[in-house]
Amino acid sequence: MRVTGGIGKGRRLKVPPGSRVRPTSDKVKQALFNILGEKVKGAAFLDLYAGAGGVGIEALSRGAEKVVFIDDSRDSLQAVKRNVEETGFGERAQIIPHRAETFLRKTNERFDIVFLDPPYSLELEIPLALVSEAEILNPDAIVVGEHFKKQPSPKQAGRLMLYRETQYGDTVLAFYKLGDDFQDPTVK
Numbered sequence: 001m002r003v004t005g006g007i008g009k010g011r012r013l014k015v016p017p018g019s020r021v022r023p024t025s026d027k028v029k030q031a032l033f034n035i036l037g038e039k040v041k042g043a044a045f046l047d048l049y050a051g052a053g054g055v056g057i058e059a060l061s062r063g064a065e066k067v068v069f070i071d072d073s074r075d076s077l078q079a080v081k082r083n084v085e086e087t088g089f090g091e092r093a094q095i096i097p098h099r100a101e102t103f104l105r106k107t108n109e110r111f112d113i114v115f116l117d118p119p120y121s122l123e124l125e126i127p128l129a130l131v132s133e134a135e136i137l138n139p140d141a142i143v144v145g146e147h148f149k150k151q152p153s154p155k156q157a158g159r160l161m162l163y164r165e166t167q168y169g170d171t172v173l174a175f176y177k178l179g180d181d182f183q184d185p186t187v188k
Contacts, residue, residue, distance in 0.1 A: 001054050003087065004030040006061030013054050013083045016075035021051040024117060024146060028168045029058050032144065035166070035175070036113065039142060040064050043112035046136070048100045048127065053080035055115050060089040067092065068109065072099045100127060104134040112138050117146040125154040128176065132158025143176040 001023045003011045015021050024032075032055070033040060041063035047056030050069040053076075059067050067089075069080045077097050084093045096103060100116070114137070118127050124145045131143055143160055147153065153174035155162050164175040 001052065002026060003054075003058055003061045005033055005058070006063065008057070008061035008087045008089070011061075011087050013052060013057060013087075014079055015052045016073075016079045020073070020119075021076055021079070022117075022120070023052055023054050025168070025171065028146070028171050028173065029055060031166065031168055032115075032173055033058055033062055035164070035173075036142065036144075039113065044068075044110065044138070046070070046109075046111040046114045048103075048114065048116040048131075049118050050080055050095075051076050051117065053083050055117070056080075056093070057083055057087055057089060059113070059115075060084075060092055061087070064113075065092065066094065068094045068096060068111075070096050070098055070100055070103045072097065101130055104130050104136065107134070107136060109136060110138050110141075111136055112141055114141065114143045115146070116143070120148045120151075124151060124174065125157045128154060128157035128160055132160045132178075137178055139178070141178065145174045145176070147172050147174065 001013045043064045045059040045064040045067045047069045050071040056067040124147045160176040
């Protein structure tokens, strides 16, 4: 696993040995950030179910102003901390040891981009609905859910509406926006 773009391009990232972490592949990360494009620069980015932190670190490398990493596994949090330190992005990273649900209930922060990659055993609709209810999204926020191809992307979860879906091997990226009357933010 490595950083695929931005100022940290090529830096290797570590995954906790023998852990349950299923890192987002470099190919999928690169596709995700190609789709997000300029929206990442200056963004407040939330990496839920952070695992080893590869997606959040990619956001920092590509110019996100701040990334909040959330995970409840001590091994994952140690990997995120080590990866953030080794890539030199510590000043723009916040690592919080919480379950995603607990963080979403407690936080007052707002985000421009939320990435969630829950365990494949968890239906994507559940964490999407929690994000929708949490009042953490700025008006033009983008929410991206990663899931296994055999699980459908929910068309709607709370106030979030699916507007784009892409598949890379066994992995699907589902893109959501608030409400049902919006323009695709990746189209200029």
